[in-house]
Amino acid sequence: MGRVRLIDVAELAGVSMKTVSNVVHDYPHVAPALRTRVQAAIDDLGYRPNLTARRLATGRTGMIALAIPEIDHPYFSELSRRIAEEATRRGYRVLIEQTLSDTVAEHAVLKDREAGLVDGVIFHPVRMDAIELATVHKDTPLVLLGEAAIPSTTDHVMIDNVAAAKEAAQHLLALGRRRIAFLGVVDGDITVSTNRRLVGYQQALVEAGIELDPDLVLTVRDFSPESCADATRAALARGLRFDGVLCRDDKFALGALQGLHRSGLAVPEDVAVIGWDDTALASYTLPTLTSIAPDKPRLAKVTLDLLEERMNGHQGVGRHRLVPHSLTFRESAPELPR
Amino acid sequence: MGRVRLIDVAELAGVSMKTVSNVVHDYPHVAPALRTRVQAAIDDLGYRPNLTARRLATGRTGMIALAIPEIDHPYFSELSRRIAEEATRRGYRVLIEQTLSDTVAEHAVLKDREAGLVDGVIFHPVRMDAIELATVHKDTPLVLLGEAAIPSTTDHVMIDNVAAAKEAAQHLLALGRRRIAFLGVVDGDITVSTNRRLVGYQQALVEAGIELDPDLVLTVRDFSPESCADATRAALARGLRFDGVLCRDDKFALGALQGLHRSGLAVPEDVAVIGWDDTALASYTLPTLTSIAPDKPRLAKVTLDLLEERMNGHQGVGRHRLVPHSLTFRESAPELPR
DNA sequence: CAGAAAGTTTACAGCGCTGTACATTGGCCC
DNA sequence: GGGCCAATGTACAGCGCTGTAAACTTTCTG
Structure with a gap:
């Protein structure tokens, strides 16, 4: 002691x-x-x-909260690591908070600041929409991540989902694929992220002069790879044919790989697959997975830049930053030879 | 504010x-x-x-530190989630700390308590040995996880690694496998965990009357699946033959699956594979992975039981708890028909 | 109905640190 | 030698809360 x-x-x-x-x-x-x-x-x-006494005297805690849906989702655990490292570099500690995509937990996130636990909050919301956030969030330094809620009043960082999806679809097109499926829309729970990605996917197809086939947008039960594998097999079983799949995240892509394999299709020969987030999973699979890669270090940096300014008293309208992305080529949708 | x-x-x-x-x-x-x-x-x-003021007045913070090597390792992120949930249930918050298996960072872990940041510490050490821990740790409520360091003075929770490894190897034997490889020993960095698991593996073989072949203990460059895939292929290429592989963790197993596949061997037909930790990865692979499953909820519960007692002033010698484990059967080493 | 016991409320001294205001010293310049 | 400024050091009032002791009320008991 x-x-x-x-x-x-x-x-x-x-x-x-x-x-x-x-x-x-x-x-x-x-x-x-x-x-x-x-x-x-x-x-x-x-x-x-004694840090507690110091905090009471100074009014600063040197901590920031990071509120994410699930700590054990590969994307979020990688993101947490990046953000924690960037924060450490700047002299802050990160308090990770799981919301489990629960509305109540999401509302509780901002209370931490009110209780003086942290100096600022980085929040990846799932349930709360822009209006709720705008009303709840008064003078807490806050930076939002993801696409779920983008109130104009609050700082926000994301990648350009439409553009990224479009580029991925275009890569599939460049590989000669013409029947490209999108995996997938979760039944009864279509998120804004999924929507943006779907739009980019459609834009690419339309611009390439391909007629959209609604059947190619697969519906899945939930967010598990298993349900994606099932959806893939079911689609093939009912006669749907496709030669490319764009997946809304890497876990969906793993499901697609399983489903295709079990249906006797070869990746990428018969069907090319692209994932999203470029998590560690992407290099663990068979075949390895081509995936859309948000620039995570940059995301962490930009997020902390914004948050630090807010914690230092910056006022004013929300700033909205797009972070670069790229396509990491692996076996499931290889880079074009040139 | x-x-x-x-x-x-x-x-x-x-x-x-x-x-x-x-x-x-x-x-x-x-x-x-x-x-x-x-x-x-x-x-x-x-x-x-204001929680800071409350803490100063009461001397309690309501927080516990969880110090792990990497937040984005599947086992540790799942463990973090379990522990965070169990802690929340008991009214504590968890402050996750990454040590990155760095000696300096590991030594810094216990300082947090001294600074009054947390009431107790859960620590999964990699570098620090029992002696260092025993000297550093004076009166901080502390519970250790893992096998790296087991000072008799400190509370400690783990699974029976020798028994678990033995059971896994016995399952491979029961599947009729006789040439069973162990993957693997990291070159120049053999950890205690690896050692315990290796011992259990050897016990099973010896008891089955199989002569140990040192060549079957594969050496890998580092902890990445890639290096495991390489090691697997290299072993096969130099003529080593085996029909079962016991892996020291799931990431190693993914590497084995990749290496075997690329060498043209079928899992489990040609080679059965067993992983360790039963992380989410195990159900994502092709084929899905049989894996040793520590009882993670129980691990979290036992750990917090011990820690809470210490935080409530319990003194006395270290208590050492074994948590149950089991084998989760999937495709890579299927359950025996009965 | 006195006296004890239980219930209810308050005043205030810290918890360990930092920020502010102020005291002291020494060096330097003319 | 006097005056001024910078450097150096100190005293002490909080930061917002809780624990303790004590005051005051009400209820119970015989």
């Missing part, structure tokens, strides 16, 4: 508490002799500043 | 701060009339207690 207090050090060194504090904080105007004496006392006693 | 303070509520309601505090804490002996009046004032003003 941090039994040793500032005043204990001060007494041992024969100085005031404030001087010890100054030494701890590397305040420049401390006489060298004194500094060493105080430092010796600190080391002697094994003094550690 | 939580501008509203306890005293503001008190003044509005015309009572003392302490009475408001009592209402906030549901202290039973508050006159009903007063309680409603105070509650109204709280609601009116939108009062939220």
Whole structure:
């Protein structure tokens, strides 16, 4: 336990508490002799500043909350890591909060700031929409991620989903595929992300002069790879034919790979597959998975840039940043030879 | 910002701060009339207690640290989720800390408690050994996970690695496999976990009257699936033959699946594969992966039981708990028909 | 109905730190 | 030598909350 207090050090060194504090904080105007004496006392006693007291006195916590749907989803765990590392670099700690896509939990997210637990919040909402967010969020430094809610009043970072989906579909087209499926729309739970990606997919096809076939937009039961595998097999079983699949995320793509394999189709020979998020999963599969790759380090950097400005008092309308993306080519939809 | 303070509520309601505090804490002996009046004032003003101040006054933070090597490793992110959920159930929040298997970072883990950031620490060490831990850890409530360091003085939770490895190997034997490889030993970085698992593997073979072949213990470059795939292919290429592989974790197993596939071998027909940790990965692969499954909910529960007792002042020697494990059967090493 | 017991409320001293205001010292310039 | 400024150090009032002790009320008991 941090039994040793500032005043204990001060007494041992024969100085005031404030001087010890100054030494701890590397305040420049401390006489060298004194500094060493105080430092010796600190080391002697094994003094550690009590962060709670410091926080109360300063009003700053040095912590930021990261609220995500699930910590054990590959994309979010990779994102968490990036953000935690970027935050550490800037002297903050990250408190990860799981919402489990639950409305109540999402509403609770912003309370943390009110309770003085954190200085700012990074929030990837699923349920809350722009209006709810705009009303709840008053003066909490907040940066939103994802596409679910984009209130104009709040800072927000994402990739250009439409463009990314379009580029992926265009790559499939460039590979000579003409019957391209989209996997998938979760039954009764169509998210904004899915929507944007679907739009990009459609744009690519239309611009290539291909008629849209609604049957090629597959519907799945839920967000599990299993349901995607089932949907893929079911589609093939009822006679639907396609030679390319654009998936809304890597887990969906794994489901597609399983479904195709079990239906006796070869990837990429018979069907090319593209995933989304470029998580570690993409290199673990058979065949390895071509995937849309958001620039995660950049995402972390931009997000923290915005948040830090807000925490430093920046006021004003919401800033909206697009972060670059690219296509990471692997076996399931190989790069074009040139 | 939580501008509203306890005293503001008190003044509005015309009572003392302490009475408001009592209402906030549901202290039973508050006159009903007063309680409603105070509650109204709280609601009116939108009062939220300042947790930092509370912590300073009580000396409790309500937080526990979870220090793990990597947040984006599937096993650790699943573990984090379990532990966070169990902790939430008990009224704690979890502060996740990445050590990246770095010695310095591991040593820093215990400082958090000293700084009063958390009430207790759950720590999965990689580098620190029992002796270091025993000396550093004085009176911080601490529970260790994993097999790296087991100082007798500290509470510790793990599964029986030797037994689990033995059972897995025995399952491969029961499937009629006789040439069983172990994947693998990381070159120059053999961990205690790997060692325990290797021992169990060897016990099973010896008890089955099979002579140990050191060549069957494969060496890999690092902890990536890629290096495991390479090691598998290289082994096959140099003429090594085997019909079963026991892997030290699921990521290694994914590498094995890739390597076997690329070498033209079928799983499980030619070679049966068993992974370790039963992470989500295991159901995503082709074929799906049989894996040793630690009872993660139980692990979380036991860990928090121990930690809570320590945080409540329990003294005494380290308690060492084994948590149950089982084998989750999937395609790569199917369950025996009966 | 006195006295004890239980219920209810308050005042206030910290928790350990930092920010501010202020005191002291020494160096430098004319 | 006086005056001024920068450097150095200190005292102390909070930050917002809770625990303790004590005051005051009401209820119960014989």
